[in-house]
Amino acid sequence: MTAAPASARPRLIVTADDFGLHPAVNHAVERGFREGVLRAASLMVTAPAVADAVARAKRLPGLAVGLHLVLADGLSALPPSQIPQLVDARGRFGDDMVRDGIRFFFLPYVRRQLEAEIRAQFEAFAATGLPLDHVNAHKHFHLHPTVLSLILSIGRDYGLRAVRWPAEPGSGPWLKPWLALMRHRLRRAGMRTNDHVFGIRDSGAMDEQALLDVLQRLPDGLSELYLHPATHGELTPTMAHYRHTDELAALLSPRVRRAVAEHCQLCNGFSDPAAA
Numbered sequence: 001m002t003a004a005p006a007s008a009r010p011r012l013i014v015t016a017d018d019f020g021l022h023p024a025v026n027h028a029v030e031r032g033f034r035e036g037v038l039r040a041a042s043l044m045v046t047a048p049a050v051a052d053a054v055a056r057a058k059r060l061p062g063l064a065v066g067l068h069l070v071l072a073d074g075l076s077a078l079p080p081s082q083i084p085q086l087v088d089a090r091g092r093f094g095d096d097m098v099r100d101g102i103r104f105f106f107l108p109y110v111r112r113q114l115e116a117e118i119r120a121q122f123e124a125f126a127a128t129g130l131p132l133d134h135v136n137a138h139k140h141f142h143l144h145p146t147v148l149s150l151i152l153s154i155g156r157d158y159g160l161r162a163v164r165w166p167a168e169p170g171s172g173p174w175l176k177p178w179l180a181l182m183r184h185r186l187r188r189a190g191m192r193t194n195d196h197v198f199g200i201r202d203s204g205a206m207d208e209q210a211l212l213d214v215l216q217r218l219p220d221g222l223s224e225l226y227l228h229p230a231t232h233g234e235l236t237p238t239m240a241h242y243r244h245t246d247e248l249a250a251l252l253s254p255r256v257r258r259a260v261a262e263h264c265q266l267c268n269g270f271s272d273p274a275a276a
Contacts, residue, residue, distance in 0.1 A: 010218045011274060012264040013194065014251070015040040015226040017068055017136075020053035021235060028229035028248045030056050033063050036251035037260050038229075040269040042068035042136055045124035046075040054128045064269020066134035066162070067125045069118065069151065071141045072097050073238055077120035083113040095238070097141060104146040111146060118150045122158045133269040134192075136164035140200070143178055145185075152189045162192035162270030164224060168200045192270045195221030204228055204242030208250040215259040222267070222275055227251065 016029045019041040026049055032038030043053055043065055057065050070076075073095045076083060080091045085103070087093055094100065103110045125132060135142070135151055142148050143166055151163065163186055167179045186193045198214045199206055206227045214225055229251055230244035250256055260266055267275040 010220050010264045011222045011267050012215075012218065012260070013040055013064075013222070013224045013267050013269060013272075013275060014038050015042060015066075015224055015269075016229055016251075017042045017138075017226050018044055018047070018228055019057075019065070019068065020044040020047040020050035022047075022230065023049050023052055024230040024232050024235065024244070025049070025228075026053045026056050027231045028244070028251075029053070029063075030060060031231075032229055032248060032251040033060055036253070037257055037266060038063075038227075038251050039266060040064040040066065040133060042066045042134070042226075043125065043128075043130075044068045044070055044074065044138070045121050045128070046070055046077050054130065057128075057130055062268055064133035064271055065130045066132060066136065066269070067121065069121055069135060069137040069142065069147075071114070071117070071137060071147065072100065072139050074138055076117055077124050078117050083117050085110045086113050086117060097139065101141075101144050101146075104144060111150075114146070115150050115154070118147075119154050122154055126158055131271070132159050132161075133271050134162040134164060135160055136166075140164075140166040142166075143182060145178075145181065148182060148185060152185070152191070160191070164197065164226075165193040165195075166197055166200060167195075168197050169219065170201070192276060194224040194270075195219070196223040197226065198223060199226040204239060204244075205246070206250060207243060207246040208253045208256060211250045211253070211256050212259055215256070215263045218264050223264075 029041045076087045076091045227247040229248035
């Protein structure tokens, strides 16, 4: 079977989230880029292994790196004394996103702390010296309208040009109004974004067969497929069920590489002209 010309095929960005969380994640990102189909990574600037991640990224020209903003289930950039309404005494965000989302929207003093923290994470990314390819948020918290507003307003100062749109085909109907509003706001702000995303429904289980299934039904336009690869499992309690090593194996799979070559045009992040 002859593959269609690149210009006529769907376009795809393959991204690893949680870059910087653990050396096992960073090693997987490097292998996925050097030996597989991975082309982008989203960096947690407050994570324990961020320095190792940045050093690896600087050895990997062509890897598109963005900011994976952490506002839940992770560490803050600012000390707890500056954002006491957001984090505990250890500087850790909670995981009650519904409660926090309500507070972000209705409480001005919480929003001021949120704004300061988001700016601090943008600033930490800028300090790495890496070009900013994109921004998204841990657990897709940027779907929240207040968080998105702050990302768009603060991001202008840091060269923000692209934001992930977390719209997976078949998403629940209750999400559609929020996704439509987000899409409208991203377009109005002149942001590059994807048309589809894959990895939400099977988060932590994007193994070889899952990737092949996506590639065989890839819709027209620009899709982003994201994973959580690592060279070993059980990185955090909240990801105890994630099959990190299976996801790395999928990125390295010869079958996946052949399917990518046959079905789509692989883009090096949102900054790739082919992704526009």
